[in-house]
Amino acid sequence: PVGRGRFSALLSGALQPDNPTQAESAPGVATVAGLLSGAEGPGRDADGAFDLDLLVVLDAPQLDVETAALLTESLPDGARLVLAGDPAVLWSAGPGRVFADLLTARICPQIASRRPDPxxxxxxxxxxxxxxxxxxxxxxxxxxxxxxxxxxxxxxxxxxxxxxxxxxxxxxxxxxxxxxxxxxxxxxxxxxxxxxxxxxxxxxxGRFAGFDPGDRIAYSPAPGRTVPGQVVKADAEGLHLTCAGEAVVVPKERVEQSLRHGxxxxxxxxxxxxxxxxxxxxxxxxxxxxxxxxxxxxxxxxxxxxxxxxxxxxxxxxxxxxIPAKPRTTRLPALLAPQLTTAG
The missing domain is CATH 3.40.50.300 (P-loop containing nucleotide triphosphate hydrolases)
Known part of the structure; x- marks a missing residue:
């Protein structure tokens, strides 16, 4: 959600340079989790595929093999997929190194940006x-x-x-x-x-499982995903958070496993x-x-x-x-090799 907010603001500024603060007016920006669940983005067509022509995934090195497979399987025929990211950052929390394997295989066009931060x-x-x-x-x-x-x-x-x-x-x-x-x-x-x-x-x-209103937290809605936020209150429903402007309620039984101070x-x-x-x-x-x-x-x-x-x-x-990145065992390069031979 933090990345979505940042990119929405950038896109709004590009589309409406006279009023760049209206981030909510930026179209087509969603989180990967929200897109896959249907809670964000354009939804799905009659065949169950994403109702879109172009999908650009930022921070693509964070995609593990399962999430990358779900995204690609959900694309409609004829759609374009652009994976963007910095290959030097840490890999995904989940298995695989999809972005690095695709770069190594060189089976699709690559554009390298040489513009470092100033x-x-x-x-x-x-x-x-x-x-x-x-x-x-x-x-x-x-x-x-x-x-x-x-x-x-x-x-x-x-x-x-x-x-x-x-x-x-x-x-x-x-x-x-x-x-x-x-x-x-x-x-x-x-x-x-x-x-x-x-x-x-x-x-x-720390009356609420070690947390108090106003605490900064790191919320993990799923393994490998971390969303920063803040504790608002606690009641019979559980712990109420605000995460990137969104209200989240974590049930009591999930607080210990999905929340840390942040x-x-x-x-x-x-x-x-x-x-x-x-x-x-x-x-x-x-x-x-x-x-x-x-x-x-x-x-x-x-x-x-x-x-x-x-x-x-x-x-x-x-x-x-x-000390470079630790190696990971992944079948993706072997699966891509026949594609490379065919393309050649």
Whole structure:
């Protein structure tokens, strides 16, 4: 939903340059889940196929094999499919690497964009994409490195950045700043960071399965999908949330399995979403989790400002230079090979 809102605003601005704030007027923008369920998009024709001529899927590296199969099987005859995305980001949470396999097979036309994001952030992320962790000039504090000695200091400095330093020095409010860390466990994982951030930003007894009204949350309506939101209230129906402007009710029995606090996320949870400011936390015990795609994904979630709480020492440049994506076993290249032979 966050991506849908962002792209709707961009499309509205292109269609109505005099009134770019009317994002709701942008036609034809839906989430993949909403399109497949029929809750969003043009619906289906009499044959059960999507009632459309062109489907453009953004953030296509996040498609696992099952979702990609459902999308392609739902296209009507003669429709066009365009998959767009950055091949350097982390792959889908579900099985496969559909986007990468299609690029490798070269069975369909490919258009490569060579336009990186502007400024110091774009320069930094572009270098990471080719295995180089470069020092960049950031006169506007677009990139700030915060060295720390241990996990306790990492948590302390992260809370300080989110609650005080970034709003004061950068002008990005706390609610538009996202923390990203390698894992859920550990002394500086999402659990520890979210507990510290809640204590500072929205203290409360956690009467509703650990949550209080005003808590920032990460809602997982299905495995591998994360939607940021906020707790509104709780009643007999369950926990009421607002997620990208939509009202969501999570039944009591599903709260524990589908909700986490969301001030801090993993890079996998953050993939596909961007924020004005991002604080990436790299504690000393993060070395095993770091890879070039992880660093690329985490750092590229920032639009205006990136703070790196850095305690991983040489593990960070080593990950960028030497640790590519972990291989995945997938039958798709073998299935595409006959198509390539036929096309040839």
């Amino acid at each position: 400024g110091p952030l774009g320069e930094l992320v572009s270098g990471i994409g080719i295995g180089e962790l470069n020092q960049v000039e950031a006169p506007g504090k677009e990139v700030v490195i915060v060295p720390v000695r241990d996990a306790g200091e990492a948590v302390h400095r992260t809370v300080q950045l989110v609650a005080d330093s970034v709003p004061r020095a950068i002008g990005v409010p706390t609610e538009e700043t996202q923390v990203i860390t390698p894992g859920h466990g550990g002394a500086a994982g999402t659990r520890a960071l979210n507990a510290a951030l809640k204590e500072r930003l929205n203290p409360g007894p 001030w801090a996320l993993t890079a996998h949870q953050a993939a596909g979403t961007r924020w004005p400011a991002v604080v990436v936390v790299l504690p000393g015990d993060a070395a095993q989790a770091l890879s070039r795609p992880w660093v690329y994904t985490a750092f590229s979630r920032a639009d205006r400002h990136l703070s790196v709480v850095h305690g991983a020492e040489q593990a960070l440049p080593r990950a960028v230079a030497e």
